Amino acid sequence: MENLLIIILNAVLVSTVMCLADRVNNHIHIFVKRSFCMQCGHFLRWFDLIPILSAVLTRGRCRYCHNHYGVHYAYLEFIGTIIGSYLFSDPLTWITAYLLLFLALEDWHSESIHADILIPGIIYLFISNWGDLKILTTCAILIISLFLVYYRQVMGSGDIPVLVLLALTTTSQSFSLTLLLASISGLLYLMTHHARRLPFVPFLYFGWLGAILFEKIIIFNSL
Ligand SMILES: [Zn+2]
Structure with missing residues (x-):
């Protein structure tokens, strides 16, 4: 029931x-x-x-x-x-899944997102994880993202809060796998659709889901 x-x-x-x-x-x-x-x-x-x-x-x-x-x-x-x-x-992962679903649908349709809805959660996670090695990794990802958005201009500014949230809510292995899956699926999309640009959040969402489910199934089977 x-x-x-x-x-x-x-x-x-x-x-x-x-x-x-x-x-x-x-x-x-x-x-x-x-x-x-x-x-x-x-x-x-x-x-x-x-x-x-x-x-x-x-x-x-x-x-x-x-x-x-x-x-x-x-x-x-x-x-x-x-x-x-x-x-x-897993409440944190569960809430993240719904937030990312909304943003992925928004990005897919209009190539812009209301990423500011993630800010309260990011602030909370920053404070609650303060002192953890994860904060250092997140800051490195934030600096690289700022460089890619404002200097190289190869990413949208809405991708930054999404990447920061993923860095704060996943292990470093899951985050790396997320980026790998998102990049491979994004490249396949660009090649098969002969497109020059793509909304990245849906691919990040896909990569994150793949990484999270892979991690949970591996842990479950190893118990
Ligand atoms: Zn009708």
């Missing part, structure tokens, strides 16, 4: 984060109370808002105007629910 409640909670949270990202990306105030179709403006009923199921049953179409918003919502909600439920026992 407890596991079922955790799954339902995570399904609702993933759906809510995706809805918030959609609203921000479409310049709609996040405190508009009722959900509605972005195409026809029709208010959605409760059965249009069931995570995963609603998108599957309607095959990713609005029931009112038949606009195809995409069945990929169901896939993302499903994968997000599994990952969120798996990470639920």
